[in-house]
Amino acid sequence: LEIPVTILNVNDNSPVFPQGNLTVVIPEDTKVNTVIVPREEVSASDADMDTVYCELITVTGTDGYFAIKGVNNPTIYLQKALDFEKFNMTTLVLYARDRPVGSSDPTNTATATINVHIEQADTKPPWFKPCSFVNTDNSICISSGYTGTVNIYELSTEPLRLQPGPLFAVDPDYLINEKIVYSVVGGNAEKIFSVDSDTGNLTMKRAATSLDSYSLQVMAAQINNIQKYAIASVEIKVVGKNNHPPYFEKNTYYGTVFVNLVPGSFVFQSGNLSAPLKITAADDDFINV
Template structure:
């Protein structure tokens, strides 16, 4: 039998051994290092525990603690992912590593603690995106040199993939730019800009993943506003267009013309096709211009306002026969750069004074046509005579002004079926006309020297085949009154030949007569004058600045 103190010592030893065995149940574990893919579903396996005890069968308790402990849960001896449809494991949000701790308790006393480090594996689940500040509208001067870097675009991929940049070549403005280094995003000017041709460009740029199988991409359209540069010369207006296409317009300075008389002085000249005026070719800059007469001012007879371009005649012309024409060379230059200038010509014609406006000898002419298939036929009037309109000008002894120009003004589409010669004879496209048709034409006679205009009407009827042309309603006999249209046409042709011969003979006689006359007594045929030029208006004496 054991003595009491030996028994007590034995009991103490057994009790100590029991506690050691129990504590060893939290031992045997180790720190956990594992990986998991982002976007993994809930319950995804993370790692197994290696502690000696069984949490379900023994008196131990395991707890997960730490910053990311809520992303895990324990299932027996296994650690699993605690995600949900509303809380997805995203590497770009959580970072690349999650950390927690596994604590083992026995009788609420911590026996051991193990670290948990989980690496989140990246998946290509994001598309690249442009940085907003790199795709804003750009303002680029048209003077920017070709091969210059005009702007840089930048995109980022949350997954860290390598990005390359490509310009969409299918768009019309793409040929202005290029990208030499695809992964740099630097856009280079490949073609000169021209504000006068195009003020705004659009370029579509792709940002594409280079190192992934998905090749996710995104696009951005960058707007380029072309800024006007001082690269154009002044241009006199109105511009005389000589060439135009989609990208270019080429025009020349107009020739300004004006008519004056021998009496005019201290008068501002009203030119045609408009007052002398120029603009800076860079329309967005509109640099102020200065005007000057380079030649032809005739010792100060003509002066120009340097700011407005108005030309004033300061003294009268003594003899229009000696100086019938003045030719002025006008310059318009930029005030900030006199090397940028344009030159135009102004013609000043000295003409005779116009006292009487021209007028038609009738207000309404009556014409007839006989229906036939001929492509062109003369229009006849009463008595089968060829219809000829005539303007009388009292400024000429014989009433005939050689500067009169005839034209048919469109009243309705049928006007295109008729043509008027400068002798006042009407020709019709008979094959387009039908019997019983009636057409009212308006004929306008313009004095190309003075700009005076006279108007008259022509009433034309289309007769049936075989129907005679009516006689004059007042009973006057006409030369071809009893002849049919065919006979009248033949006789008219003969008369026309005789008239031409007589006309040339008359010209020859007139020339001989003029050669015998003194220059001051020659006919009053005025020198050329531009159409539609209004009379000049007097103004106070203007001195050149």
Template sequence: MPVPFCKFSPKAVGSVFPGVITTTQSFDREKQREYTLSVTATDQAQEPLIGVCQVTVLIADVNDNDPKFENSRYQFAEPLDFETTKFFTLIVRAQNVAMTPLASFTTVCVNVTDVNDNVPFFVSSNYEVSVPEGADVGTSVVQVLATDLDSGLHGEVHYLILKDASEDYQFFTIEPETGIISTRASFDREKRASYLIEVQSQDSSESARPGVHGQPNTDTAYVRIFVSDVNDNAPAFPRSVYEVSVDEDREVGSPVVTATAEDEDEGANAKLRYQITSGNARGVFDVEPDVGTVFIAQPLDYEQEQHYELRLVASDGKWENHTLIIINVVNKNDEAPVFTQNEYQGSVLEELTDLPVLVLKAVHDVY
């Protein structure tokens, strides 16, 4: 059978008739790499003899094809981070190593899939806030916040208050979705001034972090709640009555007694002012308004007044209380004796010349 892509041309060389096989078309090694030919040689005798041989033609490769991309899997030299880069566009070049190399290019688009590898960290590990004493149950105290860099359920954060031995957690509640902490009781600062709770943030899917199996990622923070003072306590004197004695010759400005009231509030709510509201005839006494010390403002005179009953009031600006200050003036020998009249007249008989003459003079000393 003739071969369509080659021809045989016998040529005589002496008694040898070599056959030359030549191509009749071009070949593509990538389609067929070899061909097998059956060559028959016949002599010219009346009864010719025939010789047959098989010829295998191998097609030699030449660099006539660009590289083709067949692999759809690629390896990355470094770990991927969805939170840093969510999408890659790669231009890949393939080139052979022939004398005259050929190259091909392809574009690889890589979408990075998020996994739950980030912790919902609180923006602060410690919160300090205050709530007024006596505030209604349900009063909002503070909103805690945690951020998670993951997406979807991986980054959806919920909050809860952890239980501890102090049991402070029972006085507060937290909204799981918003992190708003509210009161579950009304507080009295004079009984307790602060509370400490621990809150936890957690995301909403199983963690992809090493060592965390079947649990979400979590973080914790502490919240210190101070109970701020409200002016809800009146000042109180330790005694309802103070009684003292003072010499009438004490100098003006001398302290007589200090009556100090106590206020269970703090700060400005516990700052007291003192004043005498009654019993201070002629303004003989006054009081240091900041400390409650009663002092002599005018000279004392036992002969004019021996007894005082002062009403001393302490006020914090909203509430007030009072006590009674009894002051007894002690008489001192500060008055010289005086005659009851400037001139006295009397008579005596002349016959009594041998007897002493007596004149009665009346005197008066108020001491």
């Protein structure tokens, strides 16, 4: 007696991911549409030979940055440009089910957790400090410039004191913190000023000889990429030194005049009728004048 037996495939197995938990590390400057998790790492299989349908869930606050290509055998790709300052890690959850969404049939599911770590990239030029942010995501910070004064005819041997503080720039990609070098790129035609390439200290090479103002342009650039740079204005005003009051060189002057002279006639030195009387004053702020 032969009895044919037909074995029916019952949906009694859940989908299975190759890994239930995986971690990926991607640079901040990864290009949009780049695949960050390949298909072979997140393709779920089903022992019942059912078609597997996938759905990606992201953590609140990072919606829109990552997505899947393909519902059945997906890859995970970057959908929106990253910003390390906004977030540097997130968690994605990939759901797999053996029935389409909305199906009334019994459904088995599985999940895979993807931990995404973002590495800071060298994306920003230097910022002169202090500076003010000019956009809502605080990615651009502009310095209002620096001011200072020097005395005429005086060669300062110390770094110039500037307001609101020393000439100083930082790499806003703070984990990279690339070395910054300084140079004067404008406003220094007379070569009076010099900047230390390492520290940014502004010094004098020679004294100023006129009561002018100098509008210097100082550049701070990354040593590994001069195209990442910032420019700050430095306004230096030359002023007359005024630490001492003027004084007469003699306490008493003696002169001689003749009778019946017309107004405007000379007064002569006492004892030397051929030399006009000179009254002179001096000022220690101008010893060479």
